[in-house]
Amino acid sequence: MSETGVAPTNFNDLGLPDALLTALAAMSYETPTPIQAQTIPALMQGRDLLGHAPTGTGKTAAFALPLLSRLNNQKSVQVMVLTPTRELAIQVAEAFQRYAAELTGFHVLPVYGGQEYSSQIRALRRGVQVVVGTPGRVMDHMRKGTLSLDRLQSLILDEADEMLSFGFKNQILNILKETMEHKQICLFSATTVSYTHLRAHET
Ligand code: AMP
Numbered sequence: 001m002s003e004t005g006v007a008p009t010n011f012n013d014l015g016l017p018d019a020l021l022t023a024l025a026a027m028s029y030e031t032p033t034p035i036q037a038q039t040i041p042a043l044m045q046g047r048d049l050l051g052h053a054p055t056g057t058g059k060t061a062a063f064a065l066p067l068l069s070r071l072n073n074q075k076s077v078q079v080m081v082l083t084p085t086r087e088l089a090i091q092v093a094e095a096f097q098r099y100a101a102e103l104t105g106f107h108v109l110p111v112y113g114g115q116e117y118s119s120q121i122r123a124l125r126r127g128v129q130v131v132v133g134t135p136g137r138v139m140d141h142m143r144k145g146t147l148s149l150d151r152l153q154s155l156i157l158d159e160a161d162e163m164l165s166f167g168f169k170n171q172i173l174n175i176l177k178e179t180m181e182h183k184q185i186c187l188f189s190a191t192t193v194s195y196t197h198l199r200a201h202e203t
Contacts, residue, residue, distance in 0.1 A: 019102035033058035075127025076151035084162040086112035135171035154184040
């Protein structure tokens with residue numbers, strides 16, 4: 001909702017930069033979905049967010065667009081998205097790439113288990129602004145020192161309830177512990193259980 005309490009009916013009302021609006025127009029996106037209208041302004045302000053959104057509601061653009069709008073031109077990792085599966089990691093990375101089609105020098109990398117480390121490490125060394133990965137492989141890169149999150153601005157837990165049911169809780173808690181200080185955290189889940197679950201370790 002906007003400050004007037006009226007949901008924006010087009011993307012121009014959301015304050016997104018022209019480069020993203022051009023990409024959206026090329027993809028024939030005309031109207032923000034409800035989750036996009038509610039989420040994009042909050043995330044552009046750097047706020048934390050808990051979103052109830054199953055697949056198919058437009059949740060990927062709901063977090064990708066505002067986070068892309070906040071990137072600076074450094075090549076360091078500024079946004080990291082955790083996903084329960086490699087398929088979703090690839091899908092989300094492809095969506096970032098499409099939305100960022102008009103942003104020069106933008107790089108996103110999916111990192112997941114089952115793929116050799118060397119190509120992921122080469123890409124990380126070249127520099128990416130967004131990493132989308134499964135928790136186990138992300139944790140491995142953090143331990144090896146091949147993924148530096150010193151400049152991370154935003155951490156997104158996509159399908160958080162699925163990640164918990166897949167047994168990724170310890171990895172997620174470790175990643176949160178190492179990254180959450182002063183970071184924007186955004187959690188998407190189809191159910192409500194996981195947020196308190198994950199925030200509990202803060203105290
Ligand atoms: P998601 O829920 O993020 O998996 O998105 C579901 C599908 O809806 C994807 O194919 C998106 O490209 C598409 N989509 C998302 N937002 C919009 C929108 N505002 N207008 C048209 N299509 C959209």
